[in-house]
Amino acid sequence: DNVLEDSRKIFEDVHADFCDIRKILLKFQEWKEKLPDSYCDAYISFCLPKLLNPLIRVQLISWNPLEQNFTELEELPWFRAIEEFSDAESISESK
16 A cells, blocks of 8 residues: 555656656657657667656556456556557558
8 A cells, every 4th residue: 555655656746748658659759750860760669668667667556467357458548558659650650
């Protein structure tokens, strides 16, 4: 219980744009659309896992797959956001 309580306080002093995975990925998507060469040169596909790791870990603290009514990993909001970002990325690459 203490860990869960402390985990809620971790991002309370962070601007809302930088503690929401969907908003972070939106900024990267905008960067990719506006400056594709710069985006490619920055090797973002290698950086995103390290960038999103702390945010995902905090959200997974309360996730328990052993509970009877647990939420599937694929149904978690951060998972869907990354999946949508990956789909958008593959669509723009195919263009």
